[in-house]
Amino acid sequence: MHPVELTFYKLVSKEIELSDFENWVYTETTLEQTLNSDDYLEIISINYKTPSGLYEAQKVLSKYFSMGKYYEWSIRNILHKIIAKPDDVHKYIEQCYDLYCEGFGFMDNLGLGYGLGLTCPDGFNDKVEEFYPHITEEAERVLLWLDTGKIIITGHSGEYQGIEYDDNRSPKEKEPTGYKIQKSKKWWQFWL
Structure with missing residues (x-):
């Protein structure tokens, strides 16, 4: 680079x-x-x-550098931080939820399955240990999609439709896996 x-x-x-x-x-x-x-x-x-x-x-x-390439660089950094598991790993997991909400639909398993739980007010940050090793597998899966071109981030659409990317994953790869973690808790337990 x-x-x-x-x-x-x-x-x-x-x-x-x-x-x-x-x-x-x-x-x-x-x-x-x-x-x-x-x-x-x-x-x-x-x-x-x-x-x-x-x-x-x-x-x-921005005339010289692709925003699509920037987003890919940023996502890769976040995923590598989740895999490395620094003391403040919770903030990187939460960023997965933000990325999902910004239009990166392929981040659904990490964003909704893990990141959303950390945004709920109940000391859920203490639960980060329970995410491992499964969250590492999810992060590695997204990195593999980026490495193999199954996900190609092209940049912003210029409209209010979020970030554009080409999704070449198979239907099986698009199936949610991370949601299972949150489904094991009752929805009302987040606020108790």
């Missing part, structure tokens, strides 16, 4: 502060080689201390 592309993705996902990005803009030599002269001039002229600084930088750089 191109270093400018990686930094753009980190900016969009808010993994780097805007002030750090601004410093990077002024010091990164490959940036001038990557952008055309007008866009380079625009990116170094942005006032990064204003609320619109992030939007303006994204607008310039």
Whole structure:
């Protein structure tokens, strides 16, 4: 992955502060080689201390990098975090639910089967241990779909229909598996 592309993705996902990005803009030599002269001039002229600084930088750089590729990069990062199981793994599991709600229907097993349960107020975060090893299998399954081209994220549709992606999975692969975990609890037990 191109270093400018990686930094753009980190900016969009808010993994780097805007002030750090601004410093990077002024010091990164490959940036001038990557952008055309007008866009380079625009990116170094942005006032990064204003609320619109992030939007303006994204607008310039999105001409050079695919948002579909960004979403794939972001999803892969989340899945690898779930597999690695850091201390704050619950936030990555919850992000699966957010991704499902944003239009990534292929994240249904992780989003609805696991992530939704963590968004309910009852200390369900303590239940994360019970998700393993099954959640790892689900994360690896989605990574396999991305690796083999069964899921190809093409980007945003430009309308209010969510994110576009090609779904080449078989009907069997589309069947829900993660829901079984939540069905074992009574719906009202989430709020007790």
